[in-house]
Amino acid sequence: MGEKLRIWTAVKHGLDVNLTRADRTTGLVRVESAPRKTSDFDKNAVEEAVRVRERLGGVVTAISVGGPAAREALREAIAIGADEAILVTGDRWAEWDTRAVARLLAAATRKLGGFDLFLLGEGSTDHFAGLVGPRLAGELRCAGIAYARRLTAAAEGVVVEKDLEKEVEVVRAAYPVVVSVGQEINTPRIPTFMANLKASKKEVRVLGPPDLDVPAEALAPVVVVERVAVPEIPRKQQTIAGTTPDEIAARLRDALRGEGVLP
Amino acid sequence: MSDERLLCVSEEPEVAVALVRLARSLTGPGTGRVVAVVLPGSAPDAAERLAAAGADEVRPVDGPALTDPHVVADLLAEIVAAVSPSVLLVGSTKRGREAAGHLAGVLDLPATTGVTGLRLDADGIRVDREALSGNAVAVERIVRRPAIVAMMPGFSAPPAAPSPSPGRVRQPPRATAPLTERTELRPKAGGQLEIEKADRIVTIGRGLRKKEDLPIVEALARALGAEVGCTRPLAAEAGWLTDDHWIGLTGHRVHPALYVAVGVSGAVQHLVGMRSSRVVVAINKDPNAPIFAQADYRITGDLYQIVPALTKALGG
Known part of the structure; x- marks a missing residue:
């Protein structure tokens, strides 16, 4: 690292999966008009970035790749404590796939002087491919650690507890390093009213692919989403009621007996 | 072809x-x-x-x-x-x-x-x-x-x-220098439960007020011959149960014959973990809880009253 720790954190303004509805007849989700919000895991990444700065000093740069509404995700990152905000956007942002996003993030870090620690969510709430962090590390040929459940940062590098399916792996890396975090790593703070107010006044630096020397053809999608559908699982939706808890319990027991699912 | x-x-x-x-x-x-x-x-x-x-x-x-x-x-x-x-x-x-x-x-x-x-x-x-x-x-x-x-x-x-x-074809190893170094590998705490294989599961969510109340749910699980599952907040945030109980997008995906969701609101990230269950029971005091849309049998009520009554009805 140089004099100041350079911490970057990426935030996605993705679909709000709890508010996304499928068309009743076709089962298809209209992705273009669905409500959006900051992806959950990315808030953990911003929180972790701010905690590292609080301990070691440095500057936290929040970056989002997306449409104009992604300013909202950046505002939230600033409210949590990020120092500066960058929006990478362009006419065709809606078709940018994980490859395009990783390329733009890589190009932005190159253009703006590099980083020591790059934190982002292990996956986005809507797409959950888990690819952008590892892709970014691969693209930059730098160290990458995914699925971080605990991070200890020092002046020269990080120690990360990596959450695997059945094990915890402790991994060490020198800067620069890209770390993708899971939700176990922290509980993001709820910004105060004043922090929110200040964040809404913060200037966002807006950059397009030409500013980052990325030609349009390098961003042409290689993975195209053709349709998104919610499979219907029929449920009986039978209400069990009664005048006392014992009566309700007996009715449920009988129903489950009828289903043949009791031991 | x-x-x-x-x-x-x-x-x-x-x-x-x-x-x-x-x-x-x-x-x-x-x-x-x-x-x-x-x-x-x-x-x-x-x-x-x-x-x-x-x-x-x-x-x-x-x-x-x-x-x-x-x-x-x-x-x-x-x-x-x-x-x-x-x-x-x-x-x-x-x-x-x-x-x-x-x-x-x-x-x-x-x-x-x-x-x-x-x-x-x-x-x-x-x-x-x-x-x-x-x-x-x-x-x-x-x-x-x-x-x-x-x-x-x-x-x-x-x-x-x-x-x-x-x-x-023998593939020789590469001499690439690693950029990260493993210093330790340990099994996860708890971690021995294989909830994916359970035939019956009782899952507890944020409706449970404190860790000391867990035995209420564990008694029902025993009466049903079920494993105890939980939602993300109980494992990842509160730490009341270890990760091997956690059902959801970043937890485990389960497909039991019977799934009893107790005090579980039904966030989308939880539903993905349980939607392949055969029969789903939901007990929640909020009649508008999203879990009810995914349930075969719905009980609107206080889990602190319903769960002990159900345990008793099942001979527990």
Whole structure:
């Protein structure tokens, strides 16, 4: 690292999966008009970035790749404590796939002087491919650690507890390093009213692919989403009621007996 | 049936075999070529098992087990250059997704993860994958080959079709310097419960007011012969139960005959973990809780009254 720790954190303004509805007849989700919000895991990444700065000093740069509404995700990152905000956007942002996003993030870090620690969510709430962090590390040929459940940062590098399916792996890396975090790593703070107010006044630096020397053809999608559908699982939706808890319990027991699912 | 080369690799032996069976069914018997990488540290019979599943060629890699994704990506990049596959199939495990992403970044390849179905069409590779936190299925078309496709462990794999004369090519290890260093590997705390295999599950959510109240739910689980599951906040935030109880997008996916959701609101990220259950019971005091839309039997009421009554009714 140089004099100041350079911490970057990426935030996605993705679909709000709890508010996304499928068309009743076709089962298809209209992705273009669905409500959006900051992806959950990315808030953990911003929180972790701010905690590292609080301990070691440095500057936290929040970056989002997306449409104009992604300013909202950046505002939230600033409210949590990020120092500066960058929006990478362009006419065709809606078709940018994980490859395009990783390329733009890589190009932005190159253009703006590099980083020591790059934190982002292990996956986005809507797409959950888990690819952008590892892709970014691969693209930059730098160290990458995914699925971080605990991070200890020092002046020269990080120690990360990596959450695997059945094990915890402790991994060490020198800067620069890209770390993708899971939700176990922290509980993001709820910004105060004043922090929110200040964040809404913060200037966002807006950059397009030409500013980052990325030609349009390098961003042409290689993975195209053709349709998104919610499979219907029929449920009986039978209400069990009664005048006392014992009566309700007996009715449920009988129903489950009828289903043949009791031991 | 197509004359394509498919390359398969996974650190999970069962997944590796399933990938080879899938690859074989995509090329058809006697056409195309299925190549399977045997990672260092695999079981002695790994190469034989992959050949029996349908690999035309196995490539055992010498050397110590690989953990650094940069080193794994570098090795796979060399194998991709040697085999020139149209698709590299990996497992959508945490290590699999991480390696897939690194390699995709290094070689600038298309990649997708969480895939449950794969078709090699003339106008591209089509995959079915989980979307919207697992509650929707997206169809994606990959427009360029080679591509990296990470298959969900447990995807339904076609039967094995052994190749008549499988070949064996030794893959020398690479001298790439790792960028990360493993200092420790330990099993997860708790971690011994295999809730995916449970036939009955009682899951507790934030409706439970304090950790000391857990026995109320555990008594019901005993009466039902069920395992205890929980939602994310109880495992990841409160730590009342260990991760092996956690059901949801980043926890475990379960498919029991009976699923009893107690004080569970039903966030989308939880629903993905339980939607394959056969019979679902929901007990919640909020009549508008989203879990009720996914339930066969709905009880609106206080879990502190209903659960003990139910335990008693079941003879617990």
